[in-house]
Amino acid sequence: MELARHHRLPKLSNMLAFETAAKTGSQTSAADILCITPAxxxxxxxxxxxxxxxxLFVRSKTGVExxxxxxxYLGFIQEAFENLRLAQQRMAQYQGDHSLTLTALSAPASRWLMPRIYQWMDQHPEIELRIQATHSLTDFNTNPTDFYLSFGDEHYPLQEKIELFRDSVIPVCSPDLLQAPLPLGNMEQLLDYPMIHVDWGPDGRFLPDWNEWFLAAGIISxxxxxGPSFNLSAMAIDAAIDGxxxxxxxxxLIREELQxxxxxxxxxxxxxxxxxxxxIYPERVMNKPKAQELQAWLRQLAEYERD
Structure with missing residues (x-):
């Protein structure tokens, strides 16, 4: 019986009365807020x-402490109620929901998506499109994301997925950095310039580096x-623009800067x-207004990267 009591949750009304009295420091004030009597x-x-x-309480000269x-116990109760209030707000979003949330890694979000996404917004003004940038994996069960622009798909075996494009890298720099007119007469001249490096940590093995590029170009002298090293592609691009x-x-990610x-x-x-x-997206998302249109538009946008 004692074990069963500890596993059985108290009444929600009991916990609410406790939290309110704890915040106000007075059972009378709590009664006013809850519209019940102090008794x-x-x-x-x-x-x-x-x-x-x-x-939980002892009486004091000013009320209860x-x-x-x-x-x-108050710390746990407040966290629990805050989660319930967030859940209530989240449910309100689904009442006549005309919003879509698109999450992407930081560099694709700012450099690939944002210069183009306003076109889709203008075509569908009735939809509230939310754009989120992240460096973390997305959990569709706890995050209000509808679509996730992901590098790779190995972390999402149970979700729907569409391969958009496979990117490639080319050597670029600010025109102010060059010490000779374009084109460089000999690619070995590149070795005279500082090299900007991008360190993606564990994912770095998927991104070609300077050693690989020079080997492919036949430059092994x-x-x-x-040179400077960055863990974010966007910062590396800014450094290149700054010479x-x-x-x-x-x-x-550099299409706009080249143009x-x-x-x-x-x-x-x-x-x-x-x-x-x-x-990446859960199958249920396709039942939301204009979700299919956004998916098709992103697929069409990705076609430009396959040329």
Whole structure:
């Protein structure tokens, strides 16, 4: 019986009375907030104390004060109620829901998606499109994401997925960095410039580096120069624009900069990444308004990266 009591949850009304009295420091104030009598608040708290087998409050000159067990229990109660309130807000989003949430890694979100996504927004003004950038994996059970632009798909065996495109890298730099007119007469001249490096940690094995590019170009006279290293592609691109060195830039992420002349391509030799970008989503998302249209639009947008 004692074990069963500890596994059985108290009444929600008991916990609410306790939390309110703890926040206000007064059972009378708690009664006003809950629209019940102070005697009812006192009874609710007494029932909770009997259920837990501990004293939660002691009387003071100004009202009531939490005991040490009461302070401990309040922390858990407040976290539980906050989660319930968040769940209530989340459910409200589904009442006549006309929103879609698209999550992407930081660099694809800012460099590939954002310059183009306004076109879709203008075509579908009735949909509230939310864009989220993240460096973490997405849990569709706890995150309000509808679509996730992911590098690889191995972490999502149970979700629907579409391979969008496989990116490639080419050497680029700011036109202000060059010491000779384009095109460079000899690709070995690149070795005279600082090299910007991108360190993706465990995922770095999927991104070609300078050693691989020079080997593919047949340049083996000496190793690449050291230079600044970044763990985010967007920061590396900004460094190249600022003239800090030569970068192996992902084509999908530097398209705008090449068109605007902020960066120039130094060679047509491109090395593909060894993993593709995917669109990941739960099957249920396709029942939401305009979800199919957004999926089709993203697939069409990805076609430009396959040329």
């Amino acid at each position: 009812a608040v006192s009874q609710q708290i007494r029932q909770l104390e009997e259920h837990l087998g501990v004293k 939490l005991t040490e067990p009461g302070i401990c 000496r190793p690449p120069n050291p 800090r060195g030569v970068l192996l830039g992902q084509r999908s 605007q002349g902020k960066l120039v391509a130094l060679s047509s030799l491109a090395l593909p990444l060894t993993k593709s970008y995917f669109l």
